[in-house]
Amino acid sequence: MTTYDTTGNGDGxxxxxLARLSGTTVDTIRFYQREGLLPPSERQGRAMLYGQExxxxxERIKDLQARHFxxxxxxxxxxxxxxxxxxxxxxxxxxxxxxxxLVAQAGIDEALVGExxxxxxxxxxxxxxxxxxxxxxxxxLSCMQASMGRGMPKAVAVALSRLYFEQMAELQRxxxxxxxxxxxxxxxxxxxxxxxxxxxxxANDIDAFLGDSCVLLEYLHRRGVQRLVVQAMALADRVAPGxxxxxxxxx
Numbered sequence: 001m002t003t004y005d006t007t008g009n010g011d012g013x014x015x016x017x018l019a020r021l022s023g024t025t026v027d028t029i030r031f032y033q034r035e036g037l038l039p040p041s042e043r044q045g046r047a048m049l050y051g052q053e054x055x056x057x058x059e060r061i062k063d064l065q066a067r068h069f070x071x072x073x074x075x076x077x078x079x080x081x082x083x084x085x086x087x088x089x090x091x092x093x094x095x096x097x098x099x100x101x102l103v104a105q106a107g108i109d110e111a112l113v114g115e116x117x118x119x120x121x122x123x124x125x126x127x128x129x130x131x132x133x134x135x136x137x138x139x140x141l142s143c144m145q146a147s148m149g150r151g152m153p154k155a156v157a158v159a160l161s162r163l164y165f166e167q168m169a170e171l172q173r174x175x176x177x178x179x180x181x182x183x184x185x186x187x188x189x190x191x192x193x194x195x196x197x198x199x200x201x202x203a204n205d206i207d208a209f210l211g212d213s214c215v216l217l218e219y220l221h222r223r224g225v226q227r228l229v230v231q232a233m234a235l236a237d238r239v240a241p242g243x244x245x246x247x248x249x250x251x
């Protein structure tokens with residue numbers, strides 16, 4: 001993060017100094033101020049002075065724009081004091097990888113990576129606001145490679161990946177509809193009070209929200225697999241030995 005040294009008498013930065021230090025222009029800074037993207041400057045005599053918070057905010061805006069956030073979205077997050085949640089959600093300090101590095105680190109066949117990209121499981125990082133692949137991408141490819149190393153057929157791994165991706169994409173669509181619009185068309189409509197309470201809670205502690213969601217999803221998945229196993233065992237019990245798969249009489 002860029003820092004600056006103030007003068008001996010504690011003065012801040014003039015607008016042209018801020019522009020030079022932040023790598024932007026005076027016109028851009030004034031535009032951001034008019035749009036409410038920058039905190040107010042402080043008047044000292046006839047000059048308007050800026051401080052470290054303005055330097056940091058300009059760096060944050062540049063970073064978010066590189067992640068393809070619009071100025072409208074950045075302004076909304078800034079007004080609600082929620083810019084900090086993006087660092088926790090997107091892992092700003094996490095190691096990143098090129099596609100070639102990702103494949104090499106996971107030790108996975110590149111043709112399989114191509115199949116996973118085709119079905120949507122491994123998406124372009126820009127789709128979720130990143131500029132490169134990260135540890136989550138590496139973890140899922142490494143897990144898949146380890147699974148196949150234990151005997152999972154490649155065709156099954158790809159089929160499961162497609163199924164999970166398609167179902168999660170639909171879940172994501174419904175979640176967005178619920179929390180962006182109140183769930184119009186998806187059953188009971190949530191009240192504005194409930195929506196505001198959820199958004200505040202999620203914004204203030206996104207880590208806990210993600211953790212709770214993972215617990216819920218893991219629980220549902222484990223119970224679902226358990227039910228599948230029980231159903232498969234029950235079906236096997238109904239098939240009599242030596243009948244070439246025909247159901248036993250009386251079934």
